[in-house]
Amino acid sequence: MQDAPRGVRLVIAIAGPRNAGKSSLINAITGQDIAIVSETPGTTTDPVAKPYELLPLGPVTFYDTAGLDDEGELGALRIKATRKVLLRADLCVLVCGEGGLGAAEQRLLDELKELDLPVAVAANKADLRPPRPGDEEFCRERGLPFLPVSARTGQGVDELKRTLVAMAPPEYRQEPPLVGDCIGEGDLVLCVVPIDLAAPKGRLILPQVQVLRDILDSDGLGMVVKEREIEAALAGLARPPALVVTDSQVVLKVAGDVPESVPLTTFSTLFARYKGDLAELAAGAATIDRLQDGDRVLVAEACSHHPVADDIGRVKIPRWFAQYTGKELRFEFYAGHDFPENLEGFSLAVHCGACMLNRTEMLRRIKECRRRGVPITNYGVAISKVQGLLDRVLRPFGLNRT
Ligand SMILES: Nc1nc2c(ncn2[C@@H]2O[C@H](COP(=O)(O)OP(=O)(O)OP(=O)(O)O)[C@@H](O)[C@H]2O)c(=O)[nH]1
Numbered sequence: 001m002q003d004a005p006r007g008v009r010l011v012i013a014i015a016g017p018r019n020a021g022k023s024s025l026i027n028a029i030t031g032q033d034i035a036i037v038s039e040t041p042g043t044t045t046d047p048v049a050k051p052y053e054l055l056p057l058g059p060v061t062f063y064d065t066a067g068l069d070d071e072g073e074l075g076a077l078r079i080k081a082t083r084k085v086l087l088r089a090d091l092c093v094l095v096c097g098e099g100g101l102g103a104a105e106q107r108l109l110d111e112l113k114e115l116d117l118p119v120a121v122a123a124n125k126a127d128l129r130p131p132r133p134g135d136e137e138f139c140r141e142r143g144l145p146f147l148p149v150s151a152r153t154g155q156g157v158d159e160l161k162r163t164l165v166a167m168a169p170p171e172y173r174q175e176p177p178l179v180g181d182c183i184g185e186g187d188l189v190l191c192v193v194p195i196d197l198a199a200p201k202g203r204l205i206l207p208q209v210q211v212l213r214d215i216l217d218s219d220g221l222g223m224v225v226k227e228r229e230i231e232a233a234l235a236g237l238a239r240p241p242a243l244v245v246t247d248s249q250v251v252l253k254v255a256g257d258v259p260e261s262v263p264l265t266t267f268s269t270l271f272a273r274y275k276g277d278l279a280e281l282a283a284g285a286a287t288i289d290r291l292q293d294g295d296r297v298l299v300a301e302a303c304s305h306h307p308v309a310d311d312i313g314r315v316k317i318p319r320w321f322a323q324y325t326g327k328e329l330r331f332e333f334y335a336g337h338d339f340p341e342n343l344e345g346f347s348l349a350v351h352c353g354a355c356m357l358n359r360t361e362m363l364r365r366i367k368e369c370r371r372r373g374v375p376i377t378n379y380g381v382a383i384s385k386v387q388g389l390l391d392r393v394l395r396p397f398g399l400n401r402t
């Protein structure tokens with residue numbers, strides 16, 4: 001747990017006035033006596049990091065901090081250190097004790113909201129007296145979670161943990177499964193991998209390898225064929241595969257060869273779910289139906305590779321889009337780590353499969369598109385859409401979603 005890279009650990013800052021019970025609350029959350037507690041205000045003087053496994057989220061770091069109402073010259077320095085922790089945190093819990101939310105705490109809450117920092121208010125010492133209705137109302141008006149808790153009795157602590165998990169930015173929630181949730185032990189998955197000009201010499205590409213590995217991790221049976229061998233492969237099987245996963249570029253042919261009763265999806269659809277947000281990318285693909293003559297479509301790739309003759313992003317996508325929509329679209333190609341500045345002018349962004357990006361980065365791009373009002377989809381989902389097969393390749397997840 002201690003080995004999780006810093007970047008993937010969610011940082012949760014615990015702040016509030018002295019003696020509110022910040023250190024006690026960290027102990028109550030973690031179920032350990034790791035933070036020093038005393039009835040003397042000003043016990044915690046420096047920010048202290050406490051690693052913890054907050055399930056189902058994963059590794060997090062709680063920061064215990066000095067009271068925000070500390071006094072004197074040293075107090076001012078401590079407050080400064082606490083604020084620094086707050087500014088770098090992913091989430092914040094404002095703990096208040098007997099005094100409830102004072103003017104200083106109210107100001108801080110407004111400031112944190114301004115900074116877009118998700119914050120929950122823990123009204124601690126609920127065993128001594130009920131929280132003040134005015135405090136709850138203050139939080140409700142601002143859409144902030146307000147939880148009566150007691151570090152002493154444990155009241156409300158589980159609810160606080162659940163709230164923190166729900167508040168975490170989506171990229172910190174546990175990785176969704178790749179394919180394992182769609183198959184059971186002993187199930188056969190038929191993978192269709194075309195070996196064409198774009199295929200690298202002597203190896204499979206990373207998404208194919210990852211899917212095969214996930215099948216093995218799930219105690220499934222993986223079988224790999226080229227698109228020409230599907231019929232022969234199916235004919236030789238004693239029972240139909242539990243799932244067929246194909247490269248999107250040949251999805252039309254594969255859909256013809258695989259009976260409707262056999263679940264079919266594409267590597268890109270699996271990765272849209274695993275690396276991004278399948279619902280959002282599918283909604284983005286649906287906007288292809290609304291494209292008009294002259295609309296600008298951004299084709300974005302995470303890494304720059306030398307384009308080959310039938311390059312998927314530069315050649316095949318524009319051709320398939322033109323055939324499907326019958327419109328004169330203007331495609332612009334972009335490779336690199338950031339989206340272009342003037343993203344607003346695009347009617348749609350079509351992103352590559354993001355095999356070189358991690359989930360956090362891909363979700364950041366999806367978020368950026370959403371904030372700037374540009375629908376986004378990815379290569380594979382878009383290809384299934386323009387081949388008329390989007391519903392079919394999404395179906396396995398509808399059936400297996402719990
Ligand atoms: N009754 C009751 N007492 C509590 C509760 N939580 C903390 N206390 C007591 O409040 C006092 C202060 O607790 P701490 O956890 O040290 O408070 P803190 O916010 O970390 O204080 P500083 O580090 O001094 O800023 C201690 O005497 C705790 O035992 C609670 O839920 N109920």
Ligand SMILES: [Mg+2]
Nearest residue numbers: 022023043044
């Ligand atoms: Mg303390």
